[in-house]
Amino acid sequence: MCPRTTDPPEHDAVVSVSALTKRYTGETGRVTAVDDISFDIQSGQIVGLLGPNGAGKTTTVKTVLGLVTPTRGDVSIHGVPVHEARSRAYNYVSAVLEGARNVYWRLSVRENLAFFAGLHGIDPRTRADRHEAIIDTLGLTAKADEPAKNLSRGMKQKVALGTTLARETPVLFLDEPMLGLDVETTRDLPTELQRLAHEEDKTIVITSHDMDIIEAVCDRVIVLSDGDIVADDSVDNLLDVFQSQSYRVQLTGNPPAHLREQLNTRFKLLNWRTDTDTAEFKIALAGSEEFYECVEILQTAEATIRSVTEIEPDLEDVFVELTTAESVSPEETES
Amino acid sequence: MNRHLILFRVIASKSVTLSRRYLVNTVVGFLTLYVFFALIFFGGQFVAEELISRSVGPLVVGYFLFTMAVSAYADLTHDLTDEAQWGTLEQLSMSPFGFTEVVAMKTVVNLLGTFATGMVLLVLMMATTGTWLTIAPLSLVVVGVLTLLPVVGLGFVFGGAALVYKQIEKVFPLIQLSFAGLLALPVQEYALLKLLPMSQGGHILQRVMTDGLRVWELPIFDLMLLVGQSVVYLAIGILVFRVGTANARKRGVLGHY
Numbered sequence: 001m002c003p004r005t006t007d008p009p010e011h012d013a014v015v016s017v018s019a020l021t022k023r024y025t026g027e028t029g030r031v032t033a034v035d036d037i038s039f040d041i042q043s044g045q046i047v048g049l050l051g052p053n054g055a056g057k058t059t060t061v062k063t064v065l066g067l068v069t070p071t072r073g074d075v076s077i078h079g080v081p082v083h084e085a086r087s088r089a090y091n092y093v094s095a096v097l098e099g100a101r102n103v104y105w106r107l108s109v110r111e112n113l114a115f116f117a118g119l120h121g122i123d124p125r126t127r128a129d130r131h132e133a134i135i136d137t138l139g140l141t142a143k144a145d146e147p148a149k150n151l152s153r154g155m156k157q158k159v160a161l162g163t164t165l166a167r168e169t170p171v172l173f174l175d176e177p178m179l180g181l182d183v184e185t186t187r188d189l190p191t192e193l194q195r196l197a198h199e200e201d202k203t204i205v206i207t208s209h210d211m212d213i214i215e216a217v218c219d220r221v222i223v224l225s226d227g228d229i230v231a232d233d234s235v236d237n238l239l240d241v242f243q244s245q246s247y248r249v250q251l252t253g254n255p256p257a258h259l260r261e262q263l264n265t266r267f268k269l270l271n272w273r274t275d276t277d278t279a280e281f282k283i284a285l286a287g288s289e290e291f292y293e294c295v296e297i298l299q300t301a302e303a304t305i306r307s308v309t310e311i312e313p314d315l316e317d318v319f320v321e322l323t324t325a326e327s328v329s330p331e332e333t334e335s
Numbered sequence: 336m337n338r339h340l341i342l343f344r345v346i347a348s349k350s351v352t353l354s355r356r357y358l359v360n361t362v363v364g365f366l367t368l369y370v371f372f373a374l375i376f377f378g379g380q381f382v383a384e385e386l387i388s389r390s391v392g393p394l395v396v397g398y399f400l401f402t403m404a405v406s407a408y409a410d411l412t413h414d415l416t417d418e419a420q421w422g423t424l425e426q427l428s429m430s431p432f433g434f435t436e437v438v439a440m441k442t443v444v445n446l447l448g449t450f451a452t453g454m455v456l457l458v459l460m461m462a463t464t465g466t467w468l469t470i471a472p473l474s475l476v477v478v479g480v481l482t483l484l485p486v487v488g489l490g491f492v493f494g495g496a497a498l499v500y501k502q503i504e505k506v507f508p509l510i511q512l513s514f515a516g517l518l519a520l521p522v523q524e525y526a527l528l529k530l531l532p533m534s535q536g537g538h539i540l541q542r543v544m545t546d547g548l549r550v551w552e553l554p555i556f557d558l559m560l561l562v563g564q565s566v567v568y569l570a571i572g573i574l575v576f577r578v579g580t581a582n583a584r585k586r587g588v589l590g591h592y
Binding site for chain 2: 022024033059062065066067068069086087088090091093094095097098101102103104105106107111114115116117118119120121122123124147163
């Protein structure tokens, strides 16, 4: 039996992840890919899942989708426990996992949409108009009858997104949806994703390395590092937390050799560059006390300050900060 | 429309679309089977004319069954490894119907295609040899399906294993070759051999096609044994496939290739 409920049950969180842990036994021993993470996603949210390579993004997504069995922890989508009732959960979720590789290259765009709709029990003959609308929205009308293998990588990526939309699930997981897309589509797709979230109440989870897109599209960002969540907050809050903490300092003349080490020991020195007669560094300072302390150290070292500029952080700065330095817990970012 | 029928329809539609779009491949594949039979028949006549002329009937039936068995097995196992390589296997597994049902439905569609091409090949073989077998269509389909189900079971076993151990696909051709041996086993002399997949079915199908027996004219014990064998092999196959799928999910290698 394969029940399909048109109206999903009401739940506060459409995706709920609790104490999720995944350990693999590899050649080098036991590896913890995902380490006891928990988060909820509300209906209509667009959530970005970020992390450097090996942070556990893919394992997290595949475990949430029921494609990888967790070592421990629970996942539910629309109240359906994914790992106990996998088939039932798939009434509510679909995904683009490997972009261009997720479609049948020998089938046309239309045929791909029809096939994947049918795979979800939706009669494609009754959804012809909707499929045409999806094809039109994705700018594939001229290529609708072309086998996917003849399309560019970006277009195949669009077909994969189209097949996900054809499955008509309320939750979408999109792994690197912008990969290989042309400039025009990269510009248009965020608008389309926001339309899906706001007008069709779709809940969308995006993993991407493109910080600009995440910043432009997502309501909220979860940052993973070493299998753990190091930040989970709205994009605005994350930017606020890191606001006014980073400065670019320019010095005239060559500062004494010990200055760099002294600053690095006391503060978070983000980079350091010296020229023949100037030095420039980027430094993170928590509050005014640290700012004055830094200035005092510079004066004691007899360094001549040429300029101090406050850096407006973007999401990429936040991401680098979170994943390369000490972990910041969600509580810390919220404070 | 019933949701399971929708699933059947889109899988069948995809299969027909691809066969038509790549018509040359389809025709060449079919012709290869026919030419290979012609080589066996005419070459055999050249080497051992008397032997071949005595066993034309069993040769036609055996080749018909062998090609169908290879097709039923290879369609299932190769589909799984191909889908993993294409990146669509995880998408199939994310169907509300469940991965096993989707794969089973693909197998049903493949079997229908196999039967359709098998029948055309059979007619061509009979025309080539000039030996027209007495074929009762219903009996042929019933016994044919029951004979092929254990092969499908084997397909599920090796397909399930391939989800976990990707290198196992290298032994697939060997398994296919073994079908010829299974069909030729002397089940009349050694009754225990009847328990092996296809051996009993192959023997019964020979009688249906060369002696013109109807399914209800077959010894009830032989028929029950064939039914039991089909059910058991298929059940074992599906069980192993499900265990393989669960294991692949545990290792995180379901979509790997």
